[in-house]
Amino acid sequence: MNLQIVAALMILPAVAGCQGSSADDTVPMKTATYYMQNLQEARDTAQRCKLLDEQKLRTLSVGDYQEWQISNEGVNCQTALSVSEAASVRELVLKQGKSSAPVAAPKVSAPPPSSAVPALRERSDQKISSSRTYAPV
Numbered sequence: 001m002n003l004q005i006v007a008a009l010m011i012l013p014a015v016a017g018c019q020g021s022s023a024d025d026t027v028p029m030k031t032a033t034y035y036m037q038n039l040q041e042a043r044d045t046a047q048r049c050k051l052l053d054e055q056k057l058r059t060l061s062v063g064d065y066q067e068w069q070i071s072n073e074g075v076n077c078q079t080a081l082s083v084s085e086a087a088s089v090r091e092l093v094l095k096q097g098k099s100s101a102p103v104a105a106p107k108v109s110a111p112p113p114s115s116a117v118p119a120l121r122e123r124s125d126q127k128i129s130s131s132r133t134y135a136p137v
Contacts, residue, residue, distance in 0.1 A: 035083040049077030
């Protein structure tokens with residue numbers, strides 16, 4: 001009986017360790033809305049993730065790298081990068097809009113005179129007779 005208890009105590013930690021509870025699984029998933037409301041955190045995370053992504057790409061196998069990309073940490077990195085890049089573009093557009101002087105709308109002029117528009121000519125002078133036959137030469 002002691003042998004069974006010892007065997008169970010040795011196997012139990014091994015089985016519990018195979019449940020796949022890695023450090024990536026403990027990272028909470030954050031949404032784009034969260035990062036938009038916490039823009040500085042998104043920028044900090046994006047900066048850290050650029051370095052982390054390069055490091056993971058160099059050190060992990062292709063399969064492990066793909067697995068990391070779909071982990072909570074990998075998804076958070078992609079979300080933070082997307083939100084911080086979108087915020088940067090938005091700020092750039094707003095800055096350009098403020099720095100440029102308002103442009104007056106182009107003046108709409110009257111339509112061109114009818115003489116400027118080529119008229120369709122009637123082809124009454126070019127009647128095709130059924131007696132004429134055109135054949136390749």
